Amino acid sequence: MFKYLNHLVISKFVMAATGAFIVLFITGHAIGNLQIFLGKDALNTYAAFLQSLGEILWAERIVLGLAFVLHIITSIYLKLYNNKVRPTKYAVTKYIKARFSSRTMIWTGIMIGSFLVFHILHFTSRDIDPKYKEMHEVYQDEHASYFGFDETVMQATNANDFGIGMHPIIKQRHDTYAMVVDGFQNIWISLFYILAVILLGFHLSHAIQSMFQTLGINGPRFTPLMIKISNAYGIFIALAFAIVPLSVLLGFIGRGL
Amino acid sequence: MILDSKVPSGPLEKKWSQFKADMKPVNPANKRKFKVLVVGTGLAGGAAAATLAELGYNVEAFTYHDSPRRAHSIAAQGGINAAKNYQNDGDSIWRLFYDTIKGGDFRSREANVYRLAEVSANIIDQSTAMGVPFAREYGGYLSNRSFGGALVSRTFYARGQTGQQLLLGVYAALSRQIEAKKVKMHNRKEMMDVVVVDGRAVGIVVRDLLTNKLESHYGDAVILATGGYASVFYLSTNALYCNVTASYRAYKRGAAFANPCYTQIHPTCIPQSGDHQSKLTLMSESLRNDGRIWVPKKAGDKRNPADIPEEERDYYLERMYPSYGNLSPRDISSRAAKRVCDEGRGVNATGKAVYLDFSDAINRLGQKVIADRYGNLFDMYENIIGVNPYKNPMMIYPAAHYAMGGLWVDYNLMSSIPGLFVLGEANFSDHGANRLGASALMQGLADGYFVIPNTINAYFGKGKPQTIPTDHPEFKKVEVEVQERITKLLNVNGKQSPTQLHKKLGAIMWEYVGMARNREGLKKAIGLIQELREEFWHDLKIVGPDSYLNPVIEKASRVADFMEFAEILAYDALMREESCGAHFREEYQTEEGEAKRNDKDYSYVAAWEFQGVGKEPILHKEDLKFEFVHLGERSYK
Amino acid sequence: MRINLHVWRQPNTEAKGHIQLYTLDDVSPDMSFLEMLDVLNEQLIQKGDDPVAFESDCREGICGTCGMVIDGIPHGKQSGATVCQLHMRKFKDGDDIYVEPYRHTVFPVIKDLFVDRSAYDRIIQAGGYVSANVGSAPDANANPIPKGIADLAMDAAQCIGCGACAAACPNGSAMLFVAAKVSHFNLLPQGQPEKATRARAMVKRMEDEGFGGCSNYYECEAACPKNISVRFIAKLNRDYLYAAFKEGV
Structure with missing residues (x-):
């Protein structure tokens, strides 16, 4: 399976293609996150929707995981290979066009990768703080109601007074909102997240235009524009992710929770 | 020595096709049994090596560069002529032939020049097919420009890098044959001598520049395509490695050297800035279309050019040649520049430069128009000199540029040693006493792509020559001689570097054997060269390792040959008591200072036979018979 | 001074x-x-x-x-x-x-400052040519080539093979050199018959010689004395992808 690593240009395509997939995911993730500003209900609904996808979610997770694995293995392999080609440094090191972001891709990549592990354990599998597994919210499903009597719901909500008749559906779901707020109220975790997403934005600012170049899309007007878009995109992603912990820290979100 | 040109009989335009029809081709199955050594991988040598390999010959190619792509053909800027008549302006093979022979002041062989014109069109076809990106018009068809000495537009070009693109085409073809194992490429090996057995060239001795070891190679034929010798002047537009060694060693082994005095001086080069100068850079002559050439009227006037009022300037070309003015031919404007500088009116710190002033043109047309026309040249000038030529006049000075002379060859491009062929600038055959612009690339490729594959066939058609093993006593003898010469260089233990001595030689050559020559000066030069050669062998200093890469030894070995060759050049110039083309003898000029040719006494090729170092060589004459053209006056008044 | x-x-x-x-x-x-x-x-x-x-x-x-x-x-x-x-x-x-x-x-x-750059020659030998034997050429104007294409091919063809791109590249990649040579021929109609083979063979030779891979630093473009653009690397990537589908790697 890793035979492609012997081909430098194919390896580059793998980097670009897996990168493209990850970028799509990241974009969706960042926009999804912003729903926290629409309130607890919106976020938790969104989270529950994702959970409800079931097999589709798992298929996506597997493909994404594979993309990450290939992206990481290829990059590390290439880096080690390339380092062997030019083992001796010049007495004076000077770069003209190679931007700092491009030269640090492997390092920002490794740091983002480590962050990712933490992030998954923190908010996805919730093993870092197991209490997140138990955070539930009981809510009222506005889209449906039923006629009858449901003891479990009655017990859970302590809402005996509804009696018999038309009832809104009362359900229970994971309280992602509370988890996020709780997580980010820890200043160190928040700062760690903010730092990581800045690195991510930095990584992406080179990655996007690099991806187009690798896939052979380059033109005298397109490329300068794409470099600008790439920078803007990196900033956007960093801001979109960072604004959540920042807002929690500053108390714009989750006050009174 | 009998110089038989072997020109086929019959009408001029039929000679080449008749030659090909009469030739007995080598059986294709046998071709790989013939080994051909090609020395030099520029346009001529590289094209020959690739083409012969395509035909099936077993080829070995040699270059002293690290790669065949670096030959100095690469530096040719302007373009390549071809009688395509794409512009419908009346061009034809005959017209290109006539322009070339007239440009050479009727000192070249009719049949060779006609053949050159004949195959010129094929060169463009072939190069295009190989992917040479010639300039094109919007319709997608090839673009042409006009060039000096021609009234039609027949020059094909690839920006200002025509030589580069053509050489890369050759290099690509050669690379393909190397990959196919049909050419064995020897990089960083310099030819030191030719081996001749029973009057036939059978191989070469080369020096591996990395290890300083000598190697012998056998070949059923040896092709020299080793370029020209303009570096005999030290400062020239030639590359630093350019040298005469291969040709000169062949000459010492019995090949006749023809017309060495025909050396072209180019008028528009960037002047020398000081003693450190290593080479001179050519700028396109097209600059003279809009620039006005002048010097101060007063000798020693060191004022800033802007401070010199109009009436104190001498626009000497406009004054002396009112009709052609600043566009006078290369040799005339070069000599005029030297004359005013010798009068002490030269500019620049060295006093060896004249102004080429664009202020009139800029006032008339605006800076933008001038920038569109010459922008890249102005940038190049500013980079080298550090002066903005839009604000201050440019400075130019003539420099040695090209060698029309070279080893004598017959119609087959074979030298007077059977089996030794000479192509490109290294031979004498096509340019007579002066070369037209954009003709050097044409000749190199014609020789390599189209002529030699046919003429070598004619040589081999007689049957395969007997193979001489490289442990043959003659190979050993030549190896020993080459080694002894190197050892001798190493053992001089004097005080001067090869470069210092080369500079001294260049100074003598430029002063007395440069663009204007006279009897006394040439005689004096011969004496000075002999003295300098003595000095060389008593005062040369070589440092560095002698069994590993050592550029000082390389340089010394080349300069040693220049020290001998320079004398032949001077003898030839002294012998030729007429002015023709680039050879100008002050004694033979019209009242207006024009060259005065003497067809009655000097309408021949002067081919020199080696007699020993310091001895006057024997002159052999190949009479030039002009059956098809009328010898006209060359007037630019 | x-x-x-x-x-x-x-x-x-x-x-x-x-x-x-x-x-x-x-x-x-x-x-x-x-x-x-x-x-x-x-x-x-x-x-x-x-x-x-x-x-x-x-x-x-x-x-x-x-x-x-x-x-x-x-x-x-x-x-x-x-x-x-x-x-x-x-x-x-x-x-x-x-x-x-x-x-x-x-x-x-x-x-000292003298290095062996013969690897560049071997990359050219792998496919940096149009296989057109001498004598087989049609008239030079038989196939018009749009000026824009010819000019772009010339931009690529200007490469002088000096080695600066690989020396400047933090990865030691020779992609700019290979790209310039591949693009020069692959842009022109004359280069079309060998387009895929050329891209594949020259990249393969570059890998075999031991050059590094391209990370789009563009340091090569900055060092190139002929200002050859990295857009040719994008073109090479494209041609290589095409070749990989057509002929495998």
Whole structure:
């Protein structure tokens, strides 16, 4: 399976293609996150929707995981290979066009990768703080109601007074909102997240235009524009992710929770 | 020595096709049994090596560069002529032939020049097919420009890098044959001598520049395509490695050297800035279309050019040649520049430069128009000199540029040693006493792509020559001689570097054997060269390792040959008591200072036979018979 | 001007090199960088020392023979120029200048600043040509080529094969060189029959020679004395992808 690593240009395509997939995911993730500003209900609904996808979610997770694995293995392999080609440094090191972001891709990549592990354990599998597994919210499903009597719901909500008749559906779901707020109220975790997403934005600012170049899309007007878009995109992603912990820290979100 | 040109009989335009029809081709199955050594991988040598390999010959190619792509053909800027008549302006093979022979002041062989014109069109076809990106018009068809000495537009070009693109085409073809194992490429090996057995060239001795070891190679034929010798002047537009060694060693082994005095001086080069100068850079002559050439009227006037009022300037070309003015031919404007500088009116710190002033043109047309026309040249000038030529006049000075002379060859491009062929600038055959612009690339490729594959066939058609093993006593003898010469260089233990001595030689050559020559000066030069050669062998200093890469030894070995060759050049110039083309003898000029040719006494090729170092060589004459053209006056008044 | 030259000296490939300081007085601003080295070498010869070995031939920026790293940049700080076109007026009196050979495992140092760049030749041999035997060509105007295409091919064809791109690349990749050569032919109609094979074979040879991979740093473009654009690398990637689908890798 890793035979492609012997081909430098194919390896580059793998980097670009897996990168493209990850970028799509990241974009969706960042926009999804912003729903926290629409309130607890919106976020938790969104989270529950994702959970409800079931097999589709798992298929996506597997493909994404594979993309990450290939992206990481290829990059590390290439880096080690390339380092062997030019083992001796010049007495004076000077770069003209190679931007700092491009030269640090492997390092920002490794740091983002480590962050990712933490992030998954923190908010996805919730093993870092197991209490997140138990955070539930009981809510009222506005889209449906039923006629009858449901003891479990009655017990859970302590809402005996509804009696018999038309009832809104009362359900229970994971309280992602509370988890996020709780997580980010820890200043160190928040700062760690903010730092990581800045690195991510930095990584992406080179990655996007690099991806187009690798896939052979380059033109005298397109490329300068794409470099600008790439920078803007990196900033956007960093801001979109960072604004959540920042807002929690500053108390714009989750006050009174 | 009998110089038989072997020109086929019959009408001029039929000679080449008749030659090909009469030739007995080598059986294709046998071709790989013939080994051909090609020395030099520029346009001529590289094209020959690739083409012969395509035909099936077993080829070995040699270059002293690290790669065949670096030959100095690469530096040719302007373009390549071809009688395509794409512009419908009346061009034809005959017209290109006539322009070339007239440009050479009727000192070249009719049949060779006609053949050159004949195959010129094929060169463009072939190069295009190989992917040479010639300039094109919007319709997608090839673009042409006009060039000096021609009234039609027949020059094909690839920006200002025509030589580069053509050489890369050759290099690509050669690379393909190397990959196919049909050419064995020897990089960083310099030819030191030719081996001749029973009057036939059978191989070469080369020096591996990395290890300083000598190697012998056998070949059923040896092709020299080793370029020209303009570096005999030290400062020239030639590359630093350019040298005469291969040709000169062949000459010492019995090949006749023809017309060495025909050396072209180019008028528009960037002047020398000081003693450190290593080479001179050519700028396109097209600059003279809009620039006005002048010097101060007063000798020693060191004022800033802007401070010199109009009436104190001498626009000497406009004054002396009112009709052609600043566009006078290369040799005339070069000599005029030297004359005013010798009068002490030269500019620049060295006093060896004249102004080429664009202020009139800029006032008339605006800076933008001038920038569109010459922008890249102005940038190049500013980079080298550090002066903005839009604000201050440019400075130019003539420099040695090209060698029309070279080893004598017959119609087959074979030298007077059977089996030794000479192509490109290294031979004498096509340019007579002066070369037209954009003709050097044409000749190199014609020789390599189209002529030699046919003429070598004619040589081999007689049957395969007997193979001489490289442990043959003659190979050993030549190896020993080459080694002894190197050892001798190493053992001089004097005080001067090869470069210092080369500079001294260049100074003598430029002063007395440069663009204007006279009897006394040439005689004096011969004496000075002999003295300098003595000095060389008593005062040369070589440092560095002698069994590993050592550029000082390389340089010394080349300069040693220049020290001998320079004398032949001077003898030839002294012998030729007429002015023709680039050879100008002050004694033979019209009242207006024009060259005065003497067809009655000097309408021949002067081919020199080696007699020993310091001895006057024997002159052999190949009479030039002009059956098809009328010898006209060359007037630019 | 007075110049402090820190020059890499290494007697042969196996030897361990070191930086040696030479101080040159009376450097004229009109000298080219290589002429300044010539002056240094003449002084070394007078002293009986081995002069600094470096390669250069045409000294007008076209042959590609010269190439050394000056203050960390192949061919020095002047953009779009070879080292032979760099003049001392670009430096100041009292400057310290570091001069090193290309540092690349594929370009081993032969001596001092002299390196072996024959790998570039072998890449060309793998496919940098149109297979058109002499004699087989149709009339040059038989196939018109749009001017834009011809000009773009010329932009790529300007490469002088000096090795600066691989020397400048932090990965030691020769992609700009390969891309320029592949693009030159693959853009033109004459190059179409061998388009896929050429892209595949030349990249393969580049890999076999031991060059690194491209990370889109674009440092090659900055160092290129002929300003060859990295857009040709994108084109090479495209052609390679096409070739990979067509012929495999």
